[in-house]
Amino acid sequence: MNYSYSSDEDDKPLVFKRTSAADKLKHSGQLKSASSADKLKHLGQLKSASSADKLKHSGQLKSASSADKLKHSGQLKSTSIVNREKPSTSTKPKPPAKQESDTEDSEDDKPLSVRISTVPKTNSNHAKTGPVSASQRPKPQVKNEDSDDKKPLSSKFTSVGPSVKKTDDSDDDDDDKPLSARVKQNGSTSRDNNNNQLNKIPNIGLNKRPPNEERLAGQSSVKKPKLSDSEDENDHVPISQRMKKQTPSGSKPSSSVKQKVVKVNSSSFKKTFKKSNKFEKKSKYSKSSKVPPGSGEGQKWTTLVHNGVIFPPPYKPHGIKILYKGKPVDLTPAQEEVATMFAVMLDTDYMTKPVFKENFWNDWRKILGRNHTIQNLEDCDFKPIYDWHQREKEKKKQMSTEEKKAIKEEKMKLEEKYMWAIVDGVKEKVGNFRVEPPGLFRGRGEHPKMGKLKKRIRPSDITINIGKGAPIPECPIPGESWKEVRHDNTVTWLAYWYDPINGKDFKYVFLAASSALKGQSDKEKYEKARSLKKYIEGIRKAYTKDFINKDVTKRQVAVATYLIDKLALRAGNEKDDDEADTVGCCTLKVENVEPKPPNILKFDFLGKDSIRYQNEVEVELPVFKAIQQFRSGKKGNDDLFDKLDTSTLNAHLKELMPGLTAKVFRTYNASITLDDMLSKGTTAGNVAENVVVYNQANKEVAIICNHQRSVSKSHTAQMMRLNEKIEELKGVLEELETDLARAKKGKPPLKGSDGKIKRNMNPEALQKKIDQTYAKIEKMERDKETKEDLKTVALGTSKINYLDPRITVAWCKRQEVPIEKIFNKSLLAKFAWSMDVDPSFRF
DNA sequence: AGCCAGACTTGTCTTTATGGTT
DNA sequence: AACCATAAAGACAAGTCTGGCT
CATH class of the missing domain: 3.90.15.10 (Topoisomerase I; Chain A, domain 3)
Known part of the structure; x- marks a missing residue:
């Protein structure tokens, strides 16, 4: 039986149900017509037309009606009990509990730290261990099931564009339509081309990162070397040491049985790409062939159509003057532009960095010219521009919803055509089609180049890569032209330019994470x-x-x-x-x-x-x-x-x-840890409990990988607010208790603290209220703890880059946790390739 | 062997969207 | 409707790793 998620609407939770393979196709985007859906049938034994139909509207994972939810019940649930030590903030990280696996490689699946039985007290923990796998590139010995993996994802799910042979033609009546009309979309926000109401309008504006209001002293936009420890109790413990120890739990992972993941591939594609498989299999030790996913000889795509990139609008002078030695100075638009970049950063910590100012001054001075009135930075007062900028921001904020919406639509219209590329006949989202606007370089840490001017990129800086025969994107700036146009199908980038700060580096425009091309290589990464x-x-x-x-x-x-x-x-x-x-x-x-x-x-x-x-x-x-x-x-x-x-x-x-x-x-460490902790920590609990278990595992991984985030500016205030609320509730609780005691004796309740007279309640009702209040307090206490606990830990990075989504998806299926409790829309799109994993999948 | 260009992944932070309260 | 807390999306910097050249 093949389990998979399916859904009917975007906002509904994806639900787990037994379904046909149709669901697998979802990620390939929005199917526009029933016939499109049909095309996919051959790919994965589509069992029911209705499943396929679900895919039609809307782009990708739709969710099943809630009724469908949780259909498959449970015998898959694991009954293991979580038996983990209280996550004390103790300093020592603990090794994940050891588990005996029923597999051969018993010891090895465990984290190293566990194996090493190191110090009891200082628990060295982190390491994990694990098993092996075949890697893709140089394909080592791959299991049969994996064979498909070498093919481009896109080939698996779509019926391809022009050059690629179609696997299934019978139902396809699209051929007579223009390519664009036939294209399928991949990507979460996919929608019909023609009407894209939804997109987000990114702020086109000049500076993308307007200064914030005053920052707290400790917290700035400039990244300082982060210390994982701060004053709080917990904080002195480095994040890396904060892993909780866990005791082995009773549960044992059901061995690392490799599941047969159902492949969606069509056989014809298999053939197409077979040779690279073979080659790779043999060359176990050969250097990884450059042969990428999917195609022969490093080929990444066969047809590639896109519209190039979009440039930020030209600079619009505002005429606000800075003061030099107290007097207003006239600046040319070019000079003013750079001054504004600086002014806007007045409230960041970069202002405390001499290197930043020095670099800025050097670059600005070149634009001012040697003999300019302005001879040093110290005597410049950028406040007028800063203030102006703040006012502009405020204005923008004050705009009515309609105005904002209108602006957004406008922008959307302008950008829509740049958002998509058609790769081998499949419409895919482009990741970053906006050329980076000019600005001051914001290097992290003590970067020697911080503050340097990042100059404006023009079409003549840009190299376009596009399929042979595809129309060359029109240069959006009249009178200018691209630096170069290439037709290199061994690479995945659509365009690049040289990084103005570090001339030897490149800035690439790639497809979005939801694309089949990215998905394929992601999958290969995890397989490796x-x-x-x-x-x-x-x-x-x-x-x-x-x-x-x-x-x-x-x-x-x-x-x-x-x-x-x-x-x-x-x-x-x-x-x-x-x-x-x-x-x-x-x-x-x-x-x-x-x-x-x-x-x-x-x-x-x-x-x-x-x-x-x-x-x-x-x-x-x-x-x-x-x-x-x-x-x-x-x-x-x-x-x-x-x-x-x-x-x-x-x-x-x-x-x-x-x-x-x-x-x-x-990658291995992160994923094996997740797999391990999920299998150990999972109970037959409800969804909320399971989510907690998942987040706990996620956190452990984040700590292992040292994924940190800065404490939010308002953290302290938020904590205080929480505390106040808790105190308030405790007050309520006390009052209720008194009333209860009195009620039991038949007395009326005392007046409330606000002096109001409360109505008489019977003891049962009071008791119920008390219980509710208790529960509320407990929940808040837990939230508070979690919040404090996670204030410096970033969970997202590992979720996006290190945790094999198949572990998550399979676990969700087993536990009947709707996948969207764990993956947001972007992740669902990015991990579309993993949605059809067998519930018994183990890393 | 070392260097470097090139390509692609990983990582943090800011901005924007969303959802829940008051 | 304003507010604010959180989540998601976006931006872009900073890594890793390969392969070709000398």
Whole structure:
């Protein structure tokens, strides 16, 4: 039986029901006609026409009527009981509980930390472990079921465009229509082309990030190296250490049985792409062939049609003058434009950064000219422009709903054509079709280039990539033209330009995450991570052995791999001097890792985005000793792993498993942890309880990956408000208790605190009220706790990038949790490829 | 082997939309 | 309707990793 979600309307919860394969097709977008739906039938044994019909309107996952919801009941539910320790904020992260799996690779599915039975007290926890999987690119041995995976997703779900052969033609009567009319849409907001009422109108405006009102001292838009600890009790504990310990629960994962995921592919497509499969299978150890998903020889698409990119509107001078030494100064529009970029940032923390001002001044001065009245930044007062900008913002806010709507529509009309591309006959959303507007570079952390002028991008900066034979997008700015037009079907970008700040970097325009192309590679990513499960045991054995290898390089590789596996560190590529000084595993400095005898390593460094990573971990003695050796004789700023860089490390990893690289461990760790925690923590509880379990697992993953967020400005205030409410309720409670006591004695209630006379209630009614109030208080207390708990933890990143959606979808099916309780619209669209997973899927 | 161009994923923050209250 | 808290969407910076060249 094939379980899948289906739905009838966008706003209804997706529901789980036994259904035909039609649902699988949903993500391919909106089917416009019944016949379109029919076309899809062959793809996945569509069982009922009605299911297919559901897909017609609206774009993608529609939800089933509520009646349908939860149809399949339960015997799938797991009865395991959550038995986890109270998530104390204790400092030590705990390893996920160990579970005995019924599978062969018993030990290996567990997180490393568990296996290592490390320190009881400092629980080193994080690492996870796992099994293996076949990777896609260099396809290692792939299981049969996976065979389809190599094909482009799009081929699976759609009947393709012009060049691709149609699999099923019988029902297709679209051929006579213009291509655009036949195209199917992919993407969540898909709607009919012609009438797109809905889109969001992004603010076209000049500056996308208007300054905020005053920020609290501690909190600025400039990212400072984040400390995971702040004053609160909890906060002194680095996020990475905050994992809760969990005790093993009684539940056992039902082994990592690999499910046969039902494929939707049509056989004809299989054939089409077969060769790459074969090739990959064989070349277990060959370097990953560039052969991408799906097609031969690196081909990513066959036909590609799109309309290019849209540019921000030209600068509109406002005429507000800044003051120089107290006097208004006339500026040309170009000079004013740049001054405005700065003025608008007056209330950000960038203003406290000399580097920012210095860089800004240097670039602005070039525009002012050497002999300009303005000779230094210190004597400039940008307040008038700042104030003007605030007023403009306010005005905008004050606009009536209708006005806003009108503006939005207007913008939509303008942008509509840029929002979509047609890839192999399928209409797909474009991710970022808006060219970045000029502005001041907002580098994160202590970026040496912050404040530099990011110049306006013009058509002559842009290279377009489009299918041969497709109409070349018209250049939206009259009189100008594209830099170049290419027809490269080995890449997925639609356009790019050189990053004005770092001339060697590119800014690409890609398809949106909901596209089949992205979905395909996402799936491959998870399959690769899954395949690591099968290799992990061997890999761990190997590096453990090498902790004491006489060859320093090998020892370093072993220790580095260990850290990446256990702590989910990033690889750590080399960085230039003109970038913020951050590190990853291979670039750790001596000062970033402090050995604390007998066997604790204390990590403290700035990682990606200058987010601070702090953690104390207990490690095996040989690792501890090795680290000591690597440090000896070096200065604090020297590389800890001096014999290593990411290419040597990854080259080594590739020998252990085809396609293996450092980042696969992060994916693996995250997903296996989710799978693990869900299977352990899941009870037969109701939906709300299950959602809590899920979020708890999600949080654990976020902590492992050190996904942080800054505390919201209003956090403290919000907490206070919550506290007040709780206090208030407690007051009510007391009063009720008194009244109850009196009522039992037949006395009337006392006057309320407000002096009002309450009406007489019988004890039962009072008791009921008391119970309700209690429940309310408890709920609020829980909410408060959760809020505090998550104030620095970002759950979204792992959900979007690290957690195999199939784990979530399968679990939702098993637990009868509507999938949209977990995935929002974007995620549903992005993960459309995973919706048909078998409920028994395990990572 | 090291360097670098190139392409694509990951990550945080800001802005906007949404939904619940008052 | 105004308000505000939260969630979703959008923006864009910052990583990873590959492959080709020297």
